Amino acid sequence: MIKTRFAPSPTGYLHVGGLRTALFSYLFAKKNNGIFVLRVEDTDRERLVEGGLENIIRSLQWAGIFIDEGVDIGDDNRLIQKGESGPYIQSERLEKYHKYVQELLNNNHAYPCFCAKERLAELRQYQELNKLPTGYDGACRDIDKEESAKRINSGETHVIRMKMPRTGTTEFDDLVHGRVEFQNNLIDDQVILKSDGYPTYHFAVVVDDHLMGITHIIRGDEWISSTPKHLELYRMFHWETPAFAHLPLILNPDKSKLSKRQGDVAVGDYHDKGYLPEALVNFVAFLGWNPGDDRELFSLKELTGEFNIERVMKAGAVFNLEKLNWYNQQYLRALPLTELTELCKPFFAATGLNDLDFDWLTSVVALEKDRASTLVEIVENTKFIFTENLEYDQTILVWKKSTPEQTKANLKKLRELLNTIDTQNWNKEKLEALILGWIKETEQGVGDILCPMRVALSGQKNSPGPFEIAAVLGKEKSLDRIARALAMI
């Protein structure tokens, strides 16, 4: 049985890189009828953020990624843990780590290290200054057991380090990179248990992946260099090693690892800006993967069917916001209008527009459905509908091929004509038929009439067409706006 996991640290929010890692782990598990686990790696007590874990799980749920086993949010909105290999939160597993550390100590695979942080800092400084490889020098590696026992009993602070072999190589076959090889003597003795009694990532990840029966470790490329340490731990314990797949990094436009400095990186930010989860997921899936042909639009379900770890790229991929916008536009358009309106409602509410008639709001949203690329854009671009006293810029109001006098006269006649339509017949089709018919009949320029009309109704340089807007505004408001515009010329 295939089992994968996503193992975030609850340091605040879900990073889009994290989303992609979670997505690929999830897809790989689902594709193979396997199990997807969520484990929480909270061994760094200083970086914990209140509510960070809930936020991460909510973001995953928003994206459509649900957890088979591990930490989740239950129906009562509380954190729950499900599965046989719990607890799934590392801070609740300390006893297990201590047991395995002890085993390593007993077998002489690990040793207590009493080096003060200051000494380590000096050591590194010296190494850097002299352009030597940095790393622990093994000062405590050969302290004899009796002495270290004595020092520990006397209360001396210490960490536990694993003994890396000083010779040989460690190699493994990565599912995306192929064979990767490292020289053992260049890897220093990693701390596995910190002085506060918490394990380091390197130790906890190995113990947990083993105990939880993880078969495939799918994680970011930044871990590839520390894989030999993990492999050595598996060897020390005589545990079967899982398969590894190191995913290419998602990059900033300058090709560095995607970071907050250069744009939004939190999944929540994209939600807040009005991106649809389907679009983000589709986009992020294509950062480092493709189906091998020209198809680009994939639902999560379709991705599950098509995903193939062998088709994952080796090189990092730049996060291209314009392409995301395009994806979002595609999904926006594909959405039924009522559903789209429903999704827009909270965004309207955020600008103070509450309790609007739903059917009418639907017609407002329809104005921008095929034009906007985010939900926020829909709201922003339809703001003029709700604005009470529009201000007009005369240079826009008067069409470039016309004069103020002409415009004034045209709008006046237009208004009179519009007044002949009664409220029941006030809809886009009728308006269009009437006005276009009149323009044709009187042999006027289309732009001479429609342009000022559109600006009078919207106050905008650019907007949807005049008939759609008029229909949404209704007769009274439309005539009112034209009158106001008239007064401005």
Add this chain to the structure above:
RNA sequence: GGCGCCAUCGUCUAGUGGUUAGGACAUUAGGUUUUCAUCCUAAGAACAGGGGUCCGAUUCCCCUUGGCGCUACCA
């Protein structure tokens, strides 16, 4: 500094020992349109460099260069 990973249009990518090196986003130009957007049409745009192997390399190998990652009692 050391180690590792990577390298096709600006970006995401397809692709093959022999192709006019394909698509998408973006860009530019034209067309449709009452503005903008949409839509349609077209164009420009890439195999990092140098050695091999081979009849032939973008493709296989090596080197160089460049980019990135790691190098913590962070993950």
